[in-house]
Amino acid sequence: MGKELNAIPDIIISRLPVYYQHLKNLQSSSKEYVSSEELADLTGFSSSLIRKDLSYFGTFGRKSYGYDIYCLFQQINIIMGFNYKKKLIIIGAGHLGQALAYNKGYNERGYQLISIFDKNPKLIDLVINDIEIQSVSNLERFLENNKVDVAALTVPGAAAQKITDRLVAAGIKAIWDFTEVPLKVPEDIFLEEQLINEGLCKLSLKMNQKRLNQDGTTEDLSCGQK
Amino acid sequence: MGKELNAIPDIIISRLPVYYQHLKNLQSSSKEYVSSEELADLTGFSSSLIRKDLSYFGTFGRKSYGYDIYCLFQQINIIMGFNYKKKLIIIGAGHLGQALAYNKGYNERGYQLISIFDKNPKLIDLVINDIEIQSVSNLERFLENNKVDVAALTVPGAAAQKITDRLVAAGIKAIWDFTEVPLKVPEDIFLEEQLINEGLCKLSLKMNQKRLNQDGTTEDLSCGQK
DNA sequence: TAGATTGTTAATCGATTAACAATC
DNA sequence: TAGATTGTTAATCGATTAACAATC
Structure with a gap:
C-alpha cells in the first residue's frame, strides 16, 4: 500500500482503541478531568507514554488539571473517524x-x-x-x-x-x-x-510459562534433525 | 505479577498466534518445508525477524531447506502449551x-x-x-x-x-x-x-486517514480551551 | 503561593534489519 | 559444485522513559 506521509505509527494506532474504551467508560463517571497518571492506572501504559501518544495528535491537556474527559473522548472519536458514517x-x-x-x-x-x-x-x-x-x-x-x-x-x-x-x-x-x-x-x-x-492462545502460553517456571524445568526444544 | 526471569518478550508472544495459524494452514499443503522468506510473504513480518523470533526458542531450521512444517508446528504447539489440557x-x-x-x-x-x-x-x-x-x-x-x-x-x-x-x-x-x-x-x-x-476501530481509522490524505486537509485538533 | 500535571526534550532501552559465515 | 537458506552478529532504527521547565 505504501505508507502515507503522515501515517500514524502502528504502535500508536494499536493503543487508540484502548484509550477510546477507557474514555468512554469514564463518561459515566462524575469526574470531569482525568490525568495521564490515572489513565496509566487504567490502561497499564506509563503516564509518560500516554502524554506522548496524545501529543502526537494535538494539545489536549490542561496543566495541573489533566485532560477534559468529554473533550478528549470527542477528539479520539474524530481521530478514529467515528464521526464519519x-x-x-x-x-x-x-x-x-x-x-x-x-x-x-x-x-x-x-x-x-x-x-x-x-x-x-x-x-x-x-x-x-x-x-x-x-x-x-x-x-x-x-x-x-x-x-x-x-x-x-x-x-x-x-x-x-x-x-x-x-x-x-x-x-x-x-x-x-x-x-x-x-x-x-x-x-x-x-x-x-x-x-x-x-486471547486463548496467550492465556495458554502464560499458564504454560508459569508452570515451567514453577517446575524449574527448561524445555529443550529442537526438531531432532540435523 | 513481576516478570519471570525467562519471560518471553511480549512482542514475540504477540506474533506466535500468527505463526501458529499459518503453520496450521500449511499442514494441509503438499509442501514439507517452508522458508523464512515464504513465511514472510504469508505473515508480513520480515524473514530476518521470523528467523530471530524462532531462534529465541531453539534451533528449528535446516540450512538450505528451511523449516520442516510439521515439526515447527509441533514446536509452536509446545511453546504455547497447547499440549496441556x-x-x-x-x-x-x-x-x-x-x-x-x-x-x-x-x-x-x-x-x-x-x-x-x-x-x-x-x-x-x-x-x-x-x-x-x-x-x-x-x-x-x-x-x-x-x-x-x-x-x-x-x-x-x-x-x-x-x-x-x-x-x-x-x-x-x-x-x-x-x-x-x-x-x-x-x-x-x-x-x-x-x-x-x-478491527472495526482500526478500519475506521485507516479509512479516515486515507480520506484525509486524499483531501489534503490536515485536521487541526485541539480542545478549544487553554 | 504551593502543588499538580502537562508537553517536550534528551537519554535509554529494546526491537528490527542488514549482512554474512556456516553449511546443507 | 553452485545455490539456497539458516542462525547470529553488529548496526540501525524506533519506541519508551526520565526529567523538568512551563504554567494552571
Missing part, C-alpha cells in the same frame, strides 16, 4: 455472524449494519436483530445498489477466498476477517484480521 | 456466549469447554452444542467440584466486575474477557481482553 455487511450468518448482528458496538463507532448474507436456504429470509438474511447470490446486485464500506467475513475457511474475491471485484475496500485462513487481497484493500482465539 | 467455562449465554459455544478453536489449542452459565431462567437447561446452560447461582459449587482453568466472560458490562470477583474468589486464575469494561483483578490472575470491535 460507514455501512457494514456481514457475510456468513452462522453462529458468529449472528452474534455480530447483535453487536452493540457499531453505532458509537459510526457503523451501520445494513445486511447479512448466507448461502444456506434455511437461513435466508430469517430476520436477525431486524436485519433480514439474504442469499449470497444477491451479493453483487446489492453492492451495486448500496455503498458498502466494510464487509465482515464469518464464512467457513474453505469459502473465504472465493467470497473475498467477489467482494473485491464488487468494489469493497475494507474487510473485517474472522476466518482463520490467509486471504489474498490487492494492496489497496484494508484487511483486518480479527483473531478470535488470540 | 485446559478446562474452559463460559459465563453469559447471550448471542456472543452462544457463538463461543460453537467455536471450533478449542480442541486444537488444548481447551475443553465444560459448561456455560447464565442468570436468565429462559436460557437455563437449554443445550448449546451439547453443553447445557446452567444457572450462574451454581457457579461456586461447580468450581468446587471441577478444576476450571479459564473462564470466558460474555456477560453485560454492568455485571462484569461482580462475576469477576466471584470467579476470583472461587479460585479461577485466568479470564478471557469480552466485556468492554475495565476489570479489576488481583495481580496473580491472567486477564486477556478480547476487544471484539478492535
Whole structure:
C-alpha cells in the first residue's frame, strides 16, 4: 500500500482503541478531568507514554488539571473517524455472524449494519436483530445498489477466498476477517484480521510459562534433525 | 505479577498466534518445508525477524531447506502449551456466549469447554452444542467440584466486575474477557481482553486517514480551551 | 503561593534489519 | 559444485522513559 506521509505509527494506532474504551467508560463517571497518571492506572501504559501518544495528535491537556474527559473522548472519536458514517455487511450468518448482528458496538463507532448474507436456504429470509438474511447470490446486485464500506467475513475457511474475491471485484475496500485462513487481497484493500482465539492462545502460553517456571524445568526444544 | 526471569518478550508472544495459524494452514499443503522468506510473504513480518523470533526458542531450521512444517508446528504447539489440557467455562449465554459455544478453536489449542452459565431462567437447561446452560447461582459449587482453568466472560458490562470477583474468589486464575469494561483483578490472575470491535476501530481509522490524505486537509485538533 | 500535571526534550532501552559465515 | 537458506552478529532504527521547565 505504501505508507502515507503522515501515517500514524502502528504502535500508536494499536493503543487508540484502548484509550477510546477507557474514555468512554469514564463518561459515566462524575469526574470531569482525568490525568495521564490515572489513565496509566487504567490502561497499564506509563503516564509518560500516554502524554506522548496524545501529543502526537494535538494539545489536549490542561496543566495541573489533566485532560477534559468529554473533550478528549470527542477528539479520539474524530481521530478514529467515528464521526464519519460507514455501512457494514456481514457475510456468513452462522453462529458468529449472528452474534455480530447483535453487536452493540457499531453505532458509537459510526457503523451501520445494513445486511447479512448466507448461502444456506434455511437461513435466508430469517430476520436477525431486524436485519433480514439474504442469499449470497444477491451479493453483487446489492453492492451495486448500496455503498458498502466494510464487509465482515464469518464464512467457513474453505469459502473465504472465493467470497473475498467477489467482494473485491464488487468494489469493497475494507474487510473485517474472522476466518482463520490467509486471504489474498490487492494492496489497496484494508484487511483486518480479527483473531478470535488470540486471547486463548496467550492465556495458554502464560499458564504454560508459569508452570515451567514453577517446575524449574527448561524445555529443550529442537526438531531432532540435523 | 513481576516478570519471570525467562519471560518471553511480549512482542514475540504477540506474533506466535500468527505463526501458529499459518503453520496450521500449511499442514494441509503438499509442501514439507517452508522458508523464512515464504513465511514472510504469508505473515508480513520480515524473514530476518521470523528467523530471530524462532531462534529465541531453539534451533528449528535446516540450512538450505528451511523449516520442516510439521515439526515447527509441533514446536509452536509446545511453546504455547497447547499440549496441556485446559478446562474452559463460559459465563453469559447471550448471542456472543452462544457463538463461543460453537467455536471450533478449542480442541486444537488444548481447551475443553465444560459448561456455560447464565442468570436468565429462559436460557437455563437449554443445550448449546451439547453443553447445557446452567444457572450462574451454581457457579461456586461447580468450581468446587471441577478444576476450571479459564473462564470466558460474555456477560453485560454492568455485571462484569461482580462475576469477576466471584470467579476470583472461587479460585479461577485466568479470564478471557469480552466485556468492554475495565476489570479489576488481583495481580496473580491472567486477564486477556478480547476487544471484539478492535478491527472495526482500526478500519475506521485507516479509512479516515486515507480520506484525509486524499483531501489534503490536515485536521487541526485541539480542545478549544487553554 | 504551593502543588499538580502537562508537553517536550534528551537519554535509554529494546526491537528490527542488514549482512554474512556456516553449511546443507 | 553452485545455490539456497539458516542462525547470529553488529548496526540501525524506533519506541519508551526520565526529567523538568512551563504554567494552571
